[in-house]
Every structure is written in C-alpha cells, then in structure tokens.
Amino acid sequence: MTLFILLLMPLLGGLLAWYSERFDAGLPKKIALLSLLLCWLPLIPLLSSMPFDASSLPRSQWLIDESYPWIPFFNINAHLALDGLSLLLILLTLLMGLVALSSAWHEITKRTGLFYLNLLWTLAGVLGVFLAIDLFLFFVFWEVMLVPMYFLISIWGYEQRHYAAVKFFIFTQAGGLLMLISLCALVGIHYQQTGILTFDYLILIQNPISGDLAFWVALGFTIAFLVKLPALPFHSWLADAHTQAPTAASIILAAVLLKTGGYGIIRFVLPLFPQASIQLAPFMMLLGVIGIIYGAMMAFVQTDLKRLVAYSSVSHMGFVLLGCFAFNIYALQGAVMQMLAHGISTSALFVLVGMIQHRYHTRDLNELGGLWLNLPKLSAFGLFFGIASLGMPGLGNFVAEFLILIGSFAQYPKLTILAASGLILAAVYSLLLIYKTFFGQTKRPHDSKIADTNTKEWCTLISMCFILIYLGLHPQPFFDLVPITLMKLSFIADDIGALL
C-alpha cells in the first residue's frame, strides 16, 4: 500500500485544501505543506533501510512492487512499482514541491484553495507517472498532470496566460494522443505476436515487439516524450508556458514535468523497443544536439528573464536526449544526473526570477541591473545558479554534462563536438543573465522597502545550493541507486576500454 498512500496523500490534501478555503484563506497553504510533508512518511522506511550504498541495494530492479486488478476485462492492473530511478525522481518531485510551495506562500493571494488543489494534483500526477508500471495507468497519470497545470497557468499566470495555457495544453495533449495510439498499437502487436493481452510493462518487456510497425510505435512514444522534454521542434510551448506561469508552476514545470519526458524515454522507449531505438538513435541525438545549440542561441537574445531561463531549459534538456540515446552507461547515468541537476538549478533560477519580479515588478533584462548593490544575498544566489547552469565543475550540472558527452563521444564524436559547443554557448547566456541582472549600475533609485532575501527564501535557496554541490562532488550514491545494469538496456559498446 505504500505507493498508493504516497499517491493519495497529495490528492486528498488537495481536496482538503480546496474545501478549507471557505473557512480561512490562509489555511490551504498550510494543509498543502502538511500533505507534502506527509508524502515523505511512506518513503522513510525505504530511505532508512537503504544507506546510499551499492552493496546494500537489492539485486532485483524493483524496491517496491504493488499491483491490484483494475479493469480485468482488458487485463489492466493498478500496478505501481518503484526502483532507484523513480525513487530519485520522486525525491526530486517532493523536494521541488516544497520549493514551489515556498515560493507560492506569499505570492498567491487569490483563490488559494483552488491553487493548492491544482498544485497538489499536478504533483500527484507526476508521482503517478514516475510510479505507474502498467502502461494504461501510466497514460492516465500522464493526462492527470496536465489538466491542473493548465489551470495553474491560465488562472494565476501573467499577462498572456490564456494563450500560453492553451498552447501548453494543445501541445501536450497532441503528444498524449500520439502516445495513446502508440500504446494501443503496442499492446495489439504484442497480443498478435505472443497471444498475451497485457498493459503491464514487466510482461511487455519480456518479449519486445518486432517488425516494421515496432519502429513506428517506438517513434510515436518517442515523439510524445519529446514534446514533454521538450526537444526541437516541439519546444515552443515551453517558452510561453514558463514565461506566463506563476513562479510555483514554473518551478514544477521545469523541475519535474520536463523530467517525465526523459524518464519516459529511459523507462519505456529504450527497453520496450531495443531494435527501433537503435534505429532512432542517430536522429534523436541529432535533435538533441540541435536543441542544445538552438536553445542556447534563443536564450541569448531574450530580454525576458523567464524566457531566457526557459530556453536554457531547452538547451539543457537537449543533453538529456543526447545522453538517453547514446546507449552506454556513462551517458545514461549522465542523463539521469542532468535531470536531477537541471531540476534544481533551473527551478532555483525561477525562484530567483519570482523574487525579483515580486520586488521590482519587472522581468525585463533591460530594466534590471545593479541588483548586487542592494540585494547582495539574492544576487550571490543568482550568481551561483547562473554559474551552475553554465556547467561549472564541482556542481551537479557539470558531472551530468561531462558524463553525457564522454558517453556519446564513443559513438558519435562529431555530434559530441557540436554538443560540446553548447558548453561555450551556455556560458554566453548565463553570463549575460548575470551581467544584465546583477551587475552594472542600478537603473532605479533604491526603494528601502525592497529587502534582501528573508529567512524562508534564504533557507530554500541555500539548501538547493548544497544539493547541487553534493550532486557535483559526491554523485556516486546516485549512480549506485540507478539500476542501469538491471534495466535490460542494450548497450552498443558497454565497455569503452574495449576499443583499445
């Protein structure tokens, strides 16, 4: 029941928060905080029984595996399971949920109950996506996380929120539709080839489907995940959605919603379609590289701080795509690490932008400047996370990018060299961000009411700093946790030394 409790907690908490608004407008956020903290409870036995240590990990992939019949006619089960990969992403989700809550605490004042309902339900959907092992259930959660996010953007967003929300919804829905079709095709073909009708990942993975159709089914899944990642050319919803969403929603979007794409590729596309994904790999890696460069170039010319960070996400997630399809352990571990590190560094940047917007009522780079003089702490954090996003060694992003590049270099040296140019371009836009925002002369007379970070903000940001440093200096526990070797992935050359 552990995993179901984990899922129910935010769902019920959301309903309760919604209901509680009629008593007190300040109540919903407290209930939301409580339910998010309660989500950690089911994980405590797991975390305490497992000191992050390779030797104590169980030999099977799954740490927890729970299944109940749901729609027996189609052999659909409510099957949830947790392995190291999903555990990491769930921890990230819960953590970033708290960060989002912290940034929404004072920012959201209208219809708070509904806001926290949507926030928690989005998180619940994401948790479900990371846990569901039955493909039908996975699809249900995939859709569940979109609708509340749509409301978050369209009700509490900024100036052009309706446009952005609809764009977000249509893109992701179209992706979802594609996934539904591919899912049905996958199950149908599997039924034809083996005579077993099942939506269960664990059974589907035993006999990967083959034939020409498999390629198209794999492509359908991949595109559905690419939309979410987002990779070129499906990225354009991201900039609008990020820019218009309230800070909390931006954080959830950047930190966890985008990760469902990468997770989907690693969890489903690669093991379910081993042949087809190898066929797809060169194109996907090319898309990844184009995304890295294109995203960075787009980030460079933006004047809206949030748009800049959004395009930098496109660039960073290009690395994830590159890593996923490089088919070796370094790149895959790098891709997972990139998801974690990007989740933290980018959402920290969004937190900062939210704080700047809250204080100065603008996100325009040309109107900001010289923040360091009046807000040294906030600016120091900005500097830190800007530097993190350009891939400074010692922080998580560097470990991730290094592993991805070293892994993909073995297969596609030329593509990797192109991707490495992303390191230069990342420096270009990150430095621009720091330069335009924090340095220089201040553009407006200082308002003494504008204060530097308060304790809550400081604690949020400093803990994110420490996580990034930990990821960067001691990533080994995370590598050990991700059961790459147990995931039935085929490596093109799983041993680089063999090239000697």
Next chain:
Amino acid sequence: MTDYSSLLALVPLLPLFSALILLFSKLPKLWISIFAVGSVASVALISLFLNVIFWQQSDFVLTSSLGTWINLAQLNINFGLYLDPLSLVMITIVSGVGALIHLYSTGFMYQDSDFKRYFTYLNLFISAMLFLVLADNLLLLYLGWEGVGLCSYLLIGFWYQDRKNNLAANKAFLMTRIGDTAMAIGLFLLFTQLGTLDIQEIQIKAHAVWSLTNDNNNNTMASLCCLLLLGGAVGKSAQLPLQNWLPDAMAGPTPVSALIHAATMVTAGIYLIARNSQLFQLAPDVLYLVALIGTFTLLLGASAAMVQTDLKRILAYSTISQLGYMFLALGVGAGASAVFHLMTHAFFKALLFLAAGALIYSLHHEHNIFKMGGLLKKLPVVAVSFAIGCAALASLPFTAGFFSKELILAQVIASGHSGLWWAAILGAFFTAFYSARLFFVVFLGPTQLSPNAKPTKSMSLALVILSVLSLFGGIHPEGLKNLMPQLDTDGLSTLQHWLPILLPFIAISLAWWLFKTKRFGKPVPTFMQGVHQLVKSGWAFDHLYQTIFVSPFKYLCQVNKGDFIDLFYRLIEKTSGRLHMAFSQFQNGQLRRYNASLVIFCILAFAWFIRGELML
C-alpha cells in the same frame, strides 16, 4: 609517508575552508585578513616544509586521496592529489606568491567596502589553483582549471558597478571557455582511446598504445589529443589565437592582476603541457606548433607592449610575451627551463604589478604613464622595487629573469631552430626596450602628479620580499633542471652566447636616448599612425573576432528572436483560426443565418446525390 599525505591534503583545503568561513561569517576586517592571509601563508609554509623534506630526492612522489568522485564502469575518478617535483615547484610558487599578494591586498583593498568578498574570491582562487596543480587526474585538473577561470571572472568584474569591468570579465571567461571546451573534448578523446583519465597512466598508456602502432613518430590520434589539450592551454595562458582577453582583464584590482593574470593562473597552460610532456613527445608536430605559437605570441605581446600608454596594459602585454617564451621553451623540448622561467616570471611580474598597484594606489587610480613622472624621489620603495622588476624583465645579468631567459634561448639554439632563436632575440630586445621606456617615463623626468597616499606597511613588505626573490630567485636552478630532460647546451658560438647578454643594454641605451630627446609620448608621425594603431590594439584581434564571430552570431540570434520554428505552429493556429471564421459564418447566432445555411447545404447535398443522374 602517511603523515605527509594528510599534510598534502591540507594544501588545497585550507584556503577552501577559509573561503567558506569568509563567505558565511560576518567578521571585522582584521579577522578577515588573518583568515585569508593566514590560510595561504600556512599553505606556503607547508610547501616550504615539503621542499625541505624532499630536498635531495629528484624523483619522489607523494599522493593523497580525498575520496571518490565518480566510479562508473571504466571511469574511476578520485579526488586524488599527486605531488612530484613539478607540482611541488608549482604549489610553492602559487602559495608563496599568493601569500605575499594576500598580504599586499590587506593594505591595497582596506578602503574597499567589499573587503570580505574580495578575500573570499581570492582564497577560493588559491584553492582552485592548488587543486589544478596537484590533481592526479585530468578531470580534477579540469575542476581546478574552471575554478580558477571562475575566480578570475569574478575578480576581473570585482568592481561590478562599472559595465566595462563586467564586459572584460565576460570576455575573459568566454575566451578561456573556448579553449576549455577544446580541452574537454581532448579529455573525451583520451578517455575513449586510453580508457583512463589518470595523468600518469595516460603518459604510460599513450606510449604503449601509440608508439607501437606507428613508425614515423607522428601518430594522428596522439597529435589530436595534444592539439585539443593545447587548445585549453592556449586559452588559459593567453597565447595566439586566444590571447586578447588578457589586456582587458586588467580591469580587476591590481593585486588580482598580479596574482591571477601574471603569476599563477595564466601559467596553468604551461603547467598542463609540462605535466603531459610525455604525451606531447608523441606528437612532434604539435610540439613544433607550440613553439611557433610561443614565438608569434612573444613577438606580438612585446611589440604591443612598446606602444601602450596604460601602465597595466603594458604589463599585460608583457605577460603575454613572457608566456610566449615559456611556450617556446616547451615547444623545443625544454620543459624544465619553461618551468624555471615560469617561476622567475612569477616573482618579477608579481613584483611589477604590485609596484604598479602601489603607484595607482598613490596616484588617484591614474593608469596613464605619461601623466606620471619623476616619482623616483617621492616613492622610493616603489621605485626601487619597480626598477628591480624591470631589470629582471629585461633580463639584465644576475637578475632572476636573466638566468631563466638565457636558459630558454640556449635551449632553443640547442634544439636547432635558429629561426625561432632570432625571433626570440628580437623579442628580448623589445622586452628590454619597453621595460626601460616604462621605467624612465614613470619615474624620471618632471613630476606631474604628486602621490596622495603612501603604500601601507603590508604592501611595502610584500614588495621588498618579492624584490629579493626577483634578484636572487634564479640563483639555484639545479633542482629545477632535473624536472624534465634537458637539451645539451655546450656547443654555443660566441655570438649565440654574448648577444642575449648585450642586447638588453643596447635596447636600454636606445630607450634612454629616446627618453632624453623627449620622443616618448609625442604624437606618432602620420605615415606611422596606421601601424601604430594596429600594434597598439594588439594587432587588431579584437576587431577581427568581432567581425568574424561575434557580430554574425549576434545577428543570427537576433534575426531568429521570434523563434522560426514557432512560426510553423503559428501557421497552424492561423489556419485553424481562419477556418473557424469561415465556418462560423454559417452559425453566427442569427436564426435566419442558420436557416439559410441549412437550406443551402440541403440543396448542395441534394445536388450531390443526384449528380449521377445529371451527368447522364
């Protein structure tokens, strides 16, 4: 040996802890100074102690590990420290010169309101630099490499309110980042080819793998690896074609220029090549390229230094040129003399910068040398130390710079590259000329600005110690000579022996004559103006890169600001919008319109069904 291992571990960690303490605490300035200077000074003491311990041994190795970093399949990377004679020399220079510059900074920066931030960055820099030189694998070296780059960026833009400083900082970071990315690709290539990133293992495996497979001594793969590593070295050490960030980097506080952009960080490239010298031996072509790059850079730097008017820019170009000498030495296979020159250069260039800092400190932040003059009597300590620095730079006999530069020149001749030797001689002439010009213009002649502040005691102390080092630091190079194989320098002809010694005197006499006849600072004759401008701008590399790379990139990005891929989706949106408008004409809420469309479509449907009949 275990005791020494933990001592070694302290070397990079002490400044790091000090930086962290400074970052998170609110201390008075005195305590900040104590922590900052104390940590680096204790590292200096540790490295002196290690020097004493290993005095006699020429090939000792001391290792220490601070834990595992990444351990995946073949990729095993530790925070491993590796001390051998080469890195011992480096940590001694870094911590020694670093401690002096910290000491000096306590005086120089005392008035600054951001005293704490300054020392945090500076300590962080020392820590990163020590990690760089002590790293036993290339990834940890890369960590230090980027770390020093970051600190350099932060310190160049330390006075962040002036946009010019930030732009200089950005430029420095981006240009070195280009080199760093080449180096990162080099790391990938080395790992895929050799399956390790451990520096010592790379040297061994490279010889095992690459010298066997090829007879003509020129393995493509080895050359490629070396070329990529060279890219990193070129960026960090401000060599052609990535040299033009260094003059702008002078926007930072002067002690920073002394520490980072003269004595330590910019020598990281030389260290990288020296560290991987066995790998580079497998690629003679690349080594020759190193020598060529060094030669061209030293000429470029020296020529540009002759026409500058900004005190710090003269020194910056001079640094570029001196680094060129080191590259030249590395390229001709005289790694030891390169490291020797690195050491003496660290002494005298740090001295010059600190003295220049004292001048600037005393003269209302004036940088133009032609507004100074006659300062010999007003600032005697500064003047004497500056004179010693200039003498060492010009390599007048028996100064530290003399020994190291003579050694390089002798080795170049011994390697048989006489063309390079003549170029280096020309560079030496230029060097002596601009050193003399600098000293004469600033300290002799009529007084123009009078100093309004005296250097503090801590500043004077640092100057005195560095002066002593610049005078006598080159006396005992025997230990250094053992670092790497040397070339035999016995067969020098008289000319080759005496020309380098006499040349500085000729250059200084020429400068004296020009100074006495008051030709410095006069407008350049019109026919020379173009050339003068070209040389003064550092051979117009800024302009070149602006035209070739920066502007097209900016233009390309700007054109695509609206994201052309989004156009496709907007087209879909527009089309469906249009269709919506068209179809909604049939049901616009007017009952009669509904009726009409009903009738029209009924008639159309009727016509469709009976079209077969009509055709008949």
Next chain:
Amino acid sequence: MIPISWVFLLSLSLFVIGLFGVLARRNLLFILISLELMLNAVVILFIAASRYHSASMANSDGQIMYLLILTLAASEIAVGLSLVVHMYRQHHHLDIDKLNKLRD
C-alpha cells in the same frame, strides 16, 4: 382529374413561399406561420401522392401521414406559440436578429 404535376407545382410554390418566409421574415410569429405553410405544402403532396398511387384507396399511407403531420403541427404550434408569447413578455419584441443570446 387534375394532373399530378399541378399538385406538385402547388406544393412546391407553397413550400418556397414558406421557405422564403422563414428565411426573410424577422418576426418570430411570421416565421412560425411560414413553417406551417411549409408543413401544409408537404401535406398536400402526401395526399396527392396517396391518391395517385392507388385508385382503390387500398394504400392510405399518405393520408395517415397527413393525420400525423396535422397532429405534429398542432402540438408544435402550441409549444411554439406559447414560447413566442413568453418571449414577447420578456423582450417586448419578436425580432429574431436581436434574439441571439446563445451566440457566444
């Protein structure tokens, strides 16, 4: 006996008149009347067809349809008229061009 085509013509002209009324009139009441006209046009057609197809009165489908339509028309007009009356009370006019509240 009158040729059936004459009845067709009559029915057609009645229908077109009704259709024109529905499309062109703006008053809801007249639209209802025009609708009735169209229904009656169809009714005439039914009766004529019934007579034409069987002289022996054995096939009386058309006439049954007539009865059905008559009932339908009566109930329709009852509901319609009551709605019209109600609308008139609310809006004080019966202009359908202005009665477009459901438009958006």
